[in-house]
Amino acid sequence: MAWDYWRFLAILSLSGFVGLLFDQMVTFLFLASFFYALWLQRNWFQLLKWMQRPKKNQSPNAVGVIDDVCREVERVRLQNTSRKKKLGGYLKRFQSATSALPDGIVVLGDYGEVDWANDSAKILMGVRWPKDSNVRVNNLIRDPDFQQLLAGHDEFGRTVMVNSPVNPAIQLEIKIVKYMGSGRMLVARDMTQIVKLQKMRRDFVANVSHELRTPLTVLRGYLEMFNADDSTQEQWQAALPAMKQQAERMSEMLQELLSLSRLETGEKELQNSSTDIAKLLEDVIQDAKQLKQYHEHDIQLKLETEKWLLVDAEEIRSAISNLVFNAVKYTPAKCEIVIRWAIEQEKALIEVSDKGDGIAEYHLERLTERFYRVDSGRSQDVGGTGLGLAIVKHVLQRHDAELKISSELGKGTRFSCYFPKSKMVEKPNL
Numbered sequence: 001m002a003w004d005y006w007r008f009l010a011i012l013s014l015s016g017f018v019g020l021l022f023d024q025m026v027t028f029l030f031l032a033s034f035f036y037a038l039w040l041q042r043n044w045f046q047l048l049k050w051m052q053r054p055k056k057n058q059s060p061n062a063v064g065v066i067d068d069v070c071r072e073v074e075r076v077r078l079q080n081t082s083r084k085k086k087l088g089g090y091l092k093r094f095q096s097a098t099s100a101l102p103d104g105i106v107v108l109g110d111y112g113e114v115d116w117a118n119d120s121a122k123i124l125m126g127v128r129w130p131k132d133s134n135v136r137v138n139n140l141i142r143d144p145d146f147q148q149l150l151a152g153h154d155e156f157g158r159t160v161m162v163n164s165p166v167n168p169a170i171q172l173e174i175k176i177v178k179y180m181g182s183g184r185m186l187v188a189r190d191m192t193q194i195v196k197l198q199k200m201r202r203d204f205v206a207n208v209s210h211e212l213r214t215p216l217t218v219l220r221g222y223l224e225m226f227n228a229d230d231s232t233q234e235q236w237q238a239a240l241p242a243m244k245q246q247a248e249r250m251s252e253m254l255q256e257l258l259s260l261s262r263l264e265t266g267e268k269e270l271q272n273s274s275t276d277i278a279k280l281l282e283d284v285i286q287d288a289k290q291l292k293q294y295h296e297h298d299i300q301l302k303l304e305t306e307k308w309l310l311v312d313a314e315e316i317r318s319a320i321s322n323l324v325f326n327a328v329k330y331t332p333a334k335c336e337i338v339i340r341w342a343i344e345q346e347k348a349l350i351e352v353s354d355k356g357d358g359i360a361e362y363h364l365e366r367l368t369e370r371f372y373r374v375d376s377g378r379s380q381d382v383g384g385t386g387l388g389l390a391i392v393k394h395v396l397q398r399h400d401a402e403l404k405i406s407s408e409l410g411k412g413t414r415f416s417c418y419f420p421k422s423k424m425v426e427k428p429n430l
C-alpha cells in the first residue's frame with residue numbers, strides 16, 4: 001500500500017520538477033496523473049481478466065496493491081483447490097463405502113425416481129446407476145406390497161418382504177428411511193438365509209412335536225390303565241398321579257407347540273367370517289368358569305358396541321380364551337376380571353383386565369415369547385406351558401391386530417387387542 005503512495009508521490013514530484021524547468025508545471029502534473037491513472041486502469045483490467053480466466057491470462061506484473069490482490073487471490077484459490085480435493089476425497093470414500101455395503105441402497109428423488117444407487121442395489125434389485133437414473137423405482141420393483149410402502153409417505157420404518165426382481169429365490173426386506181428433512185432412501189437387505197433358518201426352526205419344532213405325540217399317547221394309555229389304589233406297591237401310590245399329571249402337561253405342551261407352528265407357518269388358512277364377538281366372549285366366560293382355578297372370580301362383561309368382526313372365529317376364540325383363562329389362573333379367588341368389547345380410536349377393542357397381583361414392568365416386553373414365564377413355579381402349579389401368549393400374539397398378527405399389555409404390581413394387568421377398522425362389520429339383520 002505504502003509503496004503505491006510513494007510511487008505516485010515520486011511521479012508527481014518528478015513531473016512537477018520537469019514542468020518547472022519548462023515552466024509548464026500544471027500541464028506536466030496533469031499529464032503525469034493522467035498516464036498514471038491509465039496505467040493503473042490497465043493493470044486492474046488485466047487483474048480482472050486474470051481472475052476470470054487464470055489459466056488463459058497472465059497476472060498483472062505490478063508491485064503494490066495490485067500485486068497484493070493477486071497474491072491474496074492466489075492464496076484463496078489454492079486453499080479452495082485443496083479443500084475441493086479434500087471434499088472430493090471424502091465424497092469418493094463415502095460413495096465407495098456405501099457402494100461396498102451388502103445392503104442395497106437407492107436414494108430417491110421427489111417422485112420416487114432413482115437419484116443414486118450402490119452396487120448392491122444392482123445385485124439385489126437390478127437397479128443400475130447411472131443407467132437407471134431418473135427411472136421411477138416402482139417401475140423396477142413391481143411387488144404390490146412394495147408399491148404400497150412407497151406410496152405411504154408417513155410410514156417410515158415399516159418394512160416389507162419381497163422377492164427380488166432379479167432372482168425370485170432372494171428374499172428382500174425393504175424399508176424406506178427418511179434423511180436430511182424430506183429426502184427418502186430405500187434400503188434393501190438380503191434375508192434369504194434368515195428366512196431359511198426361521199423355516200428350519202419352525203419345521204424342526206413342528207416335526208419334533210408331531211413325532212413325540214405318538215409315544216406320549218402310548219404312555220398315557222398305559223398310565224390310564226394303572227390305578228394307584230389297586231397297586232400293591234406303596235411307592236406307586238404317589239408316583240402314578242404325578243406321572244399322569246406330567247404326561248398330561250407334556251401332551252398339552254405338544255398340542256400348543258403344534259398350534260403355534262401351524263400359525264407361524266401359515267399352514268392353516270384363515271377362515272374369516274362375520275363373528276358375533278359378544279356371543280364369543282359369553283362362551284369364553286362360561287368355559288373359564290369350568291376351570292379348576294376358578295374360585296368365585298367376579299367376571300364382568302362390558303359390551304359397548306354392537307358391531308361384529310370379520311375374523312377366524314376359532315382362532316380368536318382360542319386367543320381370547322388364553323387371556324381370560326390366564327386372568328383366572330393368575331389372580332386370587334374372588335378377583336374382579338373385566339372383559340370389554342368396544343370401539344376405541346376407530347379400532348375394535350377386546351380387552352381383558354384383572355385386579356390381580358400384576359406383572360413387573362421388565363417382564364412385559366418378553367411376555368409373548370414362547371416359554372417365557374414370570375414365575376415358573378407358580379405357572380407350573382396352575383398348569384401353564386408358557387406358550388399361551390405367544391399363540392395370542394400370532395393369532396392377532398394374522399388378523400392385522402395388535403396386542404398391548406399394561407400392568408402394575410399390586411394393581412392388576414390389562415391385555416388389549418386392537419383390530420383394524422377394516423375388520424369391523426355390521427351386525428346382520430336376522
Ligand code: ADP
Pocket residue numbers: 322326327328330331354356357358359367368372373374375379383384385386387388389390413
Ligand atoms: P402360561 O401357559 O404359563 O400361562 P402364557 O404365555 O399364557 O403362559 O403367560 C406367560 C406368563 O405371563 C405366565 O406364566 C404368567 O406368569 C404371566 N401372566 C399371564 N397373564 C397374567 C395375568 N393376567 N396376571 C398375571 N400374570 C399373568
